[in-house]
Amino acid sequence: MVADGNGEQERLARVGLSRVIEPGDLAALKAFDGLSAQEIWDRLHHNSPEYERWSTRLATVDPHRDLERATAAGARFVIPGDDEWPEQVDILYEAGQLSRRAGVPFGLWVRGRANLRHAVSRAVAMVGSRACSSYGEHVAAELSSGLADSGVTIVSGGAYGIDAAAHRGALSVAGLTIAVLACGVDVSYPKRNAALLSRIAEDGLVVAELPPGCAPTKLRFLARNRLIAAIAQGTVVIEAAIRSGALNTAGWAEQCGRTVLAVPGPVTSRMSAGSHLLVRERNAVLATNVADIIEATSPFGTGLTAPPRAPQTITDTLSPDVQRTLDAVPVHNPAPAARIAATAGLDLTTTESCLQTLATMTLITQTPTGWRLPPTTPPPTPSTP
Amino acid sequence: MVADGNGEQERLARVGLSRVIEPGDLAALKAFDGLSAQEIWDRLHHNSPEYERWSTRLATVDPHRDLERATAAGARFVIPGDDEWPEQVDILYEAGQLSRRAGVPFGLWVRGRANLRHAVSRAVAMVGSRACSSYGEHVAAELSSGLADSGVTIVSGGAYGIDAAAHRGALSVAGLTIAVLACGVDVSYPKRNAALLSRIAEDGLVVAELPPGCAPTKLRFLARNRLIAAIAQGTVVIEAAIRSGALNTAGWAEQCGRTVLAVPGPVTSRMSAGSHLLVRERNAVLATNVADIIEATSPFGTGLTAPPRAPQTITDTLSPDVQRTLDAVPVHNPAPAARIAATAGLDLTTTESCLQTLATMTLITQTPTGWRLPPTTPPPTPSTP
Known part of the structure; x- marks a missing residue:
């Protein structure tokens, strides 16, 4: 459809109807279904009792005045x-x-x-x-x-x-x-x-x-x-x-x-x-x-976003054996390399090499009795937004 | 199954295995699938290189001692x-x-x-x-x-x-x-x-x-x-x-x-x-x-709860015409009964009677120029939990 495809009468009728019929008035929707605005406008002027609930308002309606008032605003x-x-x-x-x-x-x-x-x-x-x-x-x-x-x-x-x-x-x-x-x-x-x-x-x-x-x-x-x-x-x-x-x-x-x-x-x-x-x-x-x-x-298949992910951490970059060794290091009580090897299911030589790698990265700590994870700071004090 | 349906050997084997095999060790799950605990336990004692990653731990394992230690705790x-x-x-x-x-x-x-x-x-x-x-x-x-x-x-x-x-x-x-x-x-x-x-x-x-x-x-x-x-x-x-x-x-x-x-x-x-x-x-x-x-x-169909509802308000109890009248009363600028009747799509007599009902319930206010909703208090100051 193009601009000004509407006749002047249709437009004036719609201005008038926008004042006479309440938004979303179901009775009006039913009574006037299929009619053009001008046809509805004409019927309301027939003084039929069928349309009385709306036509009582006609006396106060002046589409030209409404349009002028709108322009002024x-x-x-x-x-x-x-x-x-x-x-x-x-x-x-x-x-x-x-x-x-x-x-x-x-x-x-x-x-x-x-x-x-x-x-x-x-x-x-x-x-x-x-x-x-x-x-x-x-x-x-x-x-x-x-x-x-x-x-x-x-x-x-x-x-x-x-x-x-x-x-x-x-x-x-x-x-x-x-x-x-x-x-x-x-x-x-x-x-x-x-x-x-x-x-x-x-x-x-x-x-x-x-x-x-x-x-x-x-x-x-x-x-x-x-x-x-x-x-x-x-x-x-x-x-x-x-x-x-x-x-x-x-x-x-x-x-x-x-x-x-x-x-x-x-x-x-x-x-x-x-x-x-x-x-x-x-x-x-x-x-x-x-x-x-x-x-x-967005239209289907566009505007897609990746699910949220945590930033990659240094441990994401470890080789499988080093990762496996790290996973087997006790959180708290130190364990010797042999015990860690058994937990990790790796041989002792591999485990010892992995432990050295992890120590260099400061991901584990050596103590007199063996290896453990570095002490963590206690959980931060709760904070809410 | 009943209590003590398990043999003493099976139980001791499980105690031992709980120390030798790490929780959820996929290699162990695959290697021993279908075997009883006692069969796994026996195999680990065969000194086969196939099971070395687990059997190296056997030397330090004593199921009887673990059970005693548990009892003590x-x-x-x-x-x-x-x-x-x-x-x-x-x-x-x-x-x-x-x-x-x-x-x-x-x-x-x-x-x-x-x-x-x-x-x-x-x-x-x-x-x-x-x-x-x-x-x-x-x-x-x-x-x-x-x-x-x-x-x-x-x-x-x-x-x-x-x-x-x-x-x-x-x-x-x-x-x-x-x-x-x-x-x-x-x-x-x-x-x-x-x-x-x-x-x-x-x-x-x-x-x-x-x-x-x-x-x-x-x-x-x-x-x-x-x-x-x-x-x-x-x-x-x-x-x-x-x-x-x-x-x-x-x-x-x-x-x-x-x-x-x-x-x-x-x-x-x-x-x-x-x-x-x-x-x-x-x-x-x-x-x-x-x-x-x-x-x-809960099992399907039990434990059902009603969706949350707001408490019923006084306006839920109004008759349809009174409700319709109320809906047509201006929020702010007073309107005379005739205008409200037109908005509500009701005749003037019905509207006037409904307005009286609403006034009695203090749901609307009469002013020299007509009816309006009672002034509301401004929205409360924002508060968050």
């Missing part, structure tokens, strides 16, 4: 068929056959200079608790800046806590981030994130399904979550209590066939319980670093 | 066929066909009053880093005491860190715990755990494959790990670096067809990297609490 209205339309959102049509609050939005209000479709061609959603711990906030910022640095757009909901940390992480490395709101793109909600949202609109994108001026409701938050899940290739849950918006978003990602990842945390933290639940019960991928997330959200 | 020697023999260890015969350091021990030296076979009929191994964090130590103690309280025997290696915390957790609730050592059961290694090991020998069991007086070597630690893994129904890794003895034990558990569980921790902690690796790359079960571990180590 630096926003545009993007609809299916536009060059900027993110096609992955179309998956919500199928989800809409099944679930409340699904359905493809009539359009998306977009604030910011970037091209929305380009921005989400490589995008990861990062969601979690508003009341997150400092651990969660730290990890969100680290993962987000690392991903953004690798060219991944970070999608989140503009809320306090994990959302804000994720947006900030991307901004901190001049990466791209998108805030998908449950209110109008010109509404600063939550209030204390007003400066952050302005910054995102400046350097990234602020996106909403609801027209300018709309306030958030719980229903709108739930519907908004489906957009976050659908628009990204994967959703990373960082910290989430058992019942939380982040798990709702993860559920949408599952329904949309997107990868769900969860960052583990201390089992003693209530905040990580939702992440652990996702891994245990819902097959989420455990995410511990940027590479894990890139691998899981 | 309060220990006994348990062999296959004895009433107390833990039959799950026999799985190591098959593993011995494949791997270095496998093979069924010739016998087990056992200190303590409990019956070894009974003690491991319901047993979980708990292993992890010696240099663990305070988080790991705390979680090991909590899980261990909880499992022990449910009648599960805790098996570990008697080392510093996670091992010690696991043993102590079980002892703290008068539960059963077993230390499987890489040295003789009469050797206090590591030295600073001497009091703990005495206590375990008193109230639980100290078990070793090596005869009394033997010192640990790296080879013996690796071989010991196979016993820990085989004797328990599952192995829980609490904190482990990428290259660690705990992951070696987990590998043995996999080879023995036992369940491997891993406790997650902060992704910022190097100590939890091994646990996360097990979940990501090796299909270990994520363990966050005692119930998770009991479920995963």
Whole structure:
């Protein structure tokens, strides 16, 4: 599809419908399935009692005024068929056959200079608790800046806590981030994130399904979550209590066939319980670093990372006989070469030569009564992050 | 098999072999496969160069003296066929066909009053880093005491860190715990755990494959790990670096067809990297609490636990219309009943009645310009465990 493939009437109808029909209204999805926006718009004007629940709102709707208001706020209205339309959102049509609050939005209000479709061609959603711990906030910022640095757009909901940390992480490395709101793109909600949202609109994108001026409701938050899940290739849950918006978003990602990842945390933290639940019960991928997330959200067979390995140690370089001798040297009480030879299953001459090699490498210590491993320092004092 | 189903000669041969042949010596497993202990013992005395690597040790071996020494240390020697023999260890015969350091021990030296076979009929191994964090130590103690309280025997290696915390957790609730050592059961290694090991020998069991007086070597630690893994129904890794003895034990558990569980921790902690690796790359079960571990180590279909749920909140009890109304009330900027009705898709009369109900429950607030959700307190200051 190409830009401006849509007629003016269809676009105006979609503007109007975005104000008349609540996001993800299942009754509307059912009543109007298969119709163009203009056909729906026309039917609502027929004054049929069948459509009354929506048509009562028509009196207050003026698509031209909404478009002007958007322009004044630096926003545009993007609809299916536009060059900027993110096609992955179309998956919500199928989800809409099944679930409340699904359905493809009539359009998306977009604030910011970037091209929305380009921005989400490589995008990861990062969601979690508003009341997150400092651990969660730290990890969100680290993962987000690392991903953004690798060219991944970070999608989140503009809320306090994990959302804000994720947006900030991307901004901190001049990466791209998108805030998908449950209110109008010109509404600063939550209030204390007003400066952050302005910054995102400046350097990234602020996106909403609801027209300018709309306030958030719980229903709108739930519907908004489906957009976050659908628009990204994967959703990373960082910290989430058992019942939380982040798990709702993860559920949408599952329904949309997107990868769900969860960052583990201390089992003693209530905040990580939702992440652990996702891994245990819902097959989420455990995410511990940027590479894990890139691998899981890349097309099959690309973005693969090697499993973590400890750095090679000097003992990795030993010949088999020397290694075998080392393995047979007592940890503590010294043993003579003959005893070590017997333990190692090597002859005495070979063993003695190996012991000399090991001594030169200071891997073993000679004492008056034989050989032993060097004394180790006691385990370090425990430390936690 | 019944107690004393073994001849005295077979038992003495096994005592001798436990000193002559290193635990899990693959060459010995191959050379003597299918032979009784007495047959092996006899062959070693033939002075054949084929067996020289083992027979050179014969001069210093005296089975009668080893048995006396064990008795003096309060220990006994348990062999296959004895009433107390833990039959799950026999799985190591098959593993011995494949791997270095496998093979069924010739016998087990056992200190303590409990019956070894009974003690491991319901047993979980708990292993992890010696240099663990305070988080790991705390979680090991909590899980261990909880499992022990449910009648599960805790098996570990008697080392510093996670091992010690696991043993102590079980002892703290008068539960059963077993230390499987890489040295003789009469050797206090590591030295600073001497009091703990005495206590375990008193109230639980100290078990070793090596005869009394033997010192640990790296080879013996690796071989010991196979016993820990085989004797328990599952192995829980609490904190482990990428290259660690705990992951070696987990590998043995996999080879023995036992369940491997891993406790997650902060992704910022190097100590939890091994646990996360097990979940990501090796299909270990994520363990966050005692119930998770009991479920995963119970016979199929038993020990099941319900997935974690948040406590029911008052809003769970609302009727569908009231719930729908609540979902349509703005979070912040008040809206009149008519607007809420339109958002909720309900008629005005129903909406007004629902709003009254919600107001009575103090779930919404009335203002001069309409209804909104009550102001929330800002998110609490971040806190981590």
